[in-house]
Amino acid sequence: MTSPEPAGRAARRERLVALLLAGVAxxxxxxxxxxxxxxxxxxxxxxLFLGVVLAGVAAVLYRRATRA
Structure with missing residues (x-):
């Protein structure tokens, strides 16, 4: 089995994905x-609909990444 990645790395990846989605939105x-x-x-x-949805997903991911 593979070992789980460190929490810092996962949070950084989520934050980067959130910023990418926010840019696309x-x-x-x-x-x-x-x-x-x-x-x-x-x-x-x-x-407009897709932009709002992506912005919402980005906000949720960013909040989850910075809360950890």
Whole structure:
């Protein structure tokens, strides 16, 4: 069996994944007005929804990583 990785390494990885997801969410949220301006509101709405979901997941992961 493999040994579990140290808690510090796991927390660092979770924090980095959270920051990556937050960056992707920011790009999705800030670029969504482009879709609304080009009369593709469905794509813009889906992009907004996905951006909010990713931001929420990033917040949960970041809080969990910094609380440990």
């Amino acid at each position: 920011a790009v999705l949220l800030f670029s969504s007005p482009t879709w609304f301006a080009s009369d593709q509101a469905v794509v813009g709405g889906a992009q």
